[in-house]
Amino acid sequence: MGSSESTLMNDLYKDDSAAAEDDDASAEIIGAVLVLAFVFLLAYVAVTLCFGSSKKTMKAPGKDTRIPRGKFEQNPKQYFLNLRKK
Structure with missing residues (x-):
């Protein structure tokens, strides 16, 4: 080598x-x-x-869930009408 x-x-x-x-x-x-x-x-x-989430929520009236507060405050009457229809 x-x-x-x-x-x-x-x-x-x-x-x-x-x-x-x-x-x-x-x-x-x-x-x-x-x-x-x-x-x-x-x-x-x-x-x-x-x-x-920065959206405020609340306990849904008549339910054990949470919903956006703004949606309920815009038209509470409509919310309760829809709740009763179900």
Whole structure:
């Protein structure tokens, strides 16, 4: 085995280790991006649940549900007429 063959083999091994290092770095970057995306998703869900709807609601008269207050206040008579029809 000559010196040129030995150098060639060393170069091949160096290329393999560099490729492995690149793969490790890529995996770390992908992992970090996924963690950040998950954190932002959790933050969005938390904010949405805490501050979701700015519409005021009230207990629906005659029912055990909640309705938008504005809808009832616009025409209470119509609300009760519709309630009795059902």
